[in-house]
Amino acid sequence: MKMLPYTKYVMFWVLAFTMAAGSGCGGRDPNLPRVVPAGGRVTLAGKPLSGAMVTFVPTGATRGPVAEGRTDPQGRYELASQQGRGAAPGAYRVTIMKLVMPDGSDYTPEAGVGPADSPARQVLPPRYSDLQRTTLTATVPEEGSSSLDFALTP
Amino acid sequence: MGGIGPGIRRGMAPQLPGRRSNAFGPGLHGFTLVELLVVIAIIGILIALLLPAVQAAREAARRMQCSNNLKQIGLALHNYHAALRSFPPAGIGYGWCTYPEQGAAPIVLNANGLLMLLPYLEQQPLYDKYDRRQCACNAMYGNTGCCSPCTATGILAGDAVASGNGAVVSTRLSVFSCPSDNGDPYLPADSPHYGIKPGSGLRGAKTNYDFSTSYRYDCRAWAKESPTTRRIFGEDTGTRIADILDGTANTIAMAETLYDVYNGKCAAWGYRGWVMVGIDVGNYGINRWEWPGIIANPRRGQLRSWGHMGSLHPGGAHVLMADGSVHFLSENTDSVVLQRLSTMAGGEVASIP
Numbered sequence: 001m002k003m004l005p006y007t008k009y010v011m012f013w014v015l016a017f018t019m020a021a022g023s024g025c026g027g028r029d030p031n032l033p034r035v036v037p038a039g040g041r042v043t044l045a046g047k048p049l050s051g052a053m054v055t056f057v058p059t060g061a062t063r064g065p066v067a068e069g070r071t072d073p074q075g076r077y078e079l080a081s082q083q084g085r086g087a088a089p090g091a092y093r094v095t096i097m098k099l100v101m102p103d104g105s106d107y108t109p110e111a112g113v114g115p116a117d118s119p120a121r122q123v124l125p126p127r128y129s130d131l132q133r134t135t136l137t138a139t140v141p142e143e144g145s146s147s148l149d150f151a152l153t154p
Numbered sequence: 155m156g157g158i159g160p161g162i163r164r165g166m167a168p169q170l171p172g173r174r175s176n177a178f179g180p181g182l183h184g185f186t187l188v189e190l191l192v193v194i195a196i197i198g199i200l201i202a203l204l205l206p207a208v209q210a211a212r213e214a215a216r217r218m219q220c221s222n223n224l225k226q227i228g229l230a231l232h233n234y235h236a237a238l239r240s241f242p243p244a245g246i247g248y249g250w251c252t253y254p255e256q257g258a259a260p261i262v263l264n265a266n267g268l269l270m271l272l273p274y275l276e277q278q279p280l281y282d283k284y285d286r287r288q289c290a291c292n293a294m295y296g297n298t299g300c301c302s303p304c305t306a307t308g309i310l311a312g313d314a315v316a317s318g319n320g321a322v323v324s325t326r327l328s329v330f331s332c333p334s335d336n337g338d339p340y341l342p343a344d345s346p347h348y349g350i351k352p353g354s355g356l357r358g359a360k361t362n363y364d365f366s367t368s369y370r371y372d373c374r375a376w377a378k379e380s381p382t383t384r385r386i387f388g389e390d391t392g393t394r395i396a397d398i399l400d401g402t403a404n405t406i407a408m409a410e411t412l413y414d415v416y417n418g419k420c421a422a423w424g425y426r427g428w429v430m431v432g433i434d435v436g437n438y439g440i441n442r443w444e445w446p447g448i449i450a451n452p453r454r455g456q457l458r459s460w461g462h463m464g465s466l467h468p469g470g471a472h473v474l475m476a477d478g479s480v481h482f483l484s485e486n487t488d489s490v491v492l493q494r495l496s497t498m499a500g501g502e503v504a505s506i507p
Contacts, residue, residue: 007358012488020471032484032486033488053446057437057489057493058488058489058490059490060490061490062488062489062490063488063490064488064489065439065486065488065489066437066438066439066442066489068446070446080446082439082441082442082443082444083486108443109446114415114416114417114418114445114459115417116417116418116428116429116459116460117347117417131369131437132368132370132379132380132383134185
């Protein structure tokens, strides 16, 4: 059949382009720091602190982004950043912020209104909630950790 | 090879093996359907390869214009310094922070430092319309996040609308606009936190470039801060180049931000409303979209909070260093490096990565 050589030709190029397109990209950028699962539990005066925002800001030789998490009703949080779940191993300054609405309920982030536009108030003292004045620190170990706990006092 | 003479007709030429005579003449060969399809497919593939490249070239042009704006502002900063022996402040007399707890300046001007750069950005006529003794906007309301839920206690200097300042700060200037940003360039008209004066209908024009400051909303935050964590700019500052001990090439003066912000609002170029303090490059990183709790659905193009640095350029955003150079910082730059580049007298070793 005379068509056959052309068909082979077309098939070859289609295959070549598919392979070229499929091969190049994918996988993780090796320049990005390694992140490991990290989390823990926050208590205030012994009771679990729910709805608090936990922020880990890298210090010293730590290579990686700021990681954050929100505590659940049991006070447990898990860190995440723009590079996915977890945090880079190393030393961190930590702030814990807890916003409460005027009626006493927890502030919950919604799609439309950020905390700056809500009437919520900070209830934790600056030694926990202020980035410059915080006394909290933490170290994320190389293998990750789920017990980066903070016991706060009012 | 003989020409196609008038005497030679279709079908009369000798039949060579594999060469049929056809409508084009003896020995001439047309295109088969498959050949046409192959050509069309190749053209299609080439166009498909080219189109994204064209879009990328357009974005590259916008990014270049954006960095050029920042360069112009950098030159204006240095001209201002040459004329007045110090850099302008990030802002003057913030109204939203004058709560009793904070014991703050009673005179409220709400002016943005970018206003003072207008004469150095070839905007002298606009600057002449601005009354420096009166406020740039009437915002006197903060959030209750830090303080009593009450109106601030400062004394508003004049009125932003009656003085004509409102008309100045609602003018959109191309030097403060990054062409890549497709968000709404104006602030809401009727917000007591972010507007010029509710009911006036004036909408403040936002800026894509703002001063490097700390992520704090208490009064006189710069003066209260430790010298090792201070940024070049803050409320009522007058930093000199001599104060930048880490080196002007290693200290960030200004950065790029986006119009669309989830928590709070992008700053106006003319005034400082609630949380419009500038950009803290050092603490939260570049191009952050997600917010813990609603992390499932971050939207590219909507920065997660006020005071954040970001852009719609792929992979990072621009910064202006205090020496006037403009750099593109990757969004994966380590947080510690950003902190070191933001402080002006931190004593750390850092350079643009």
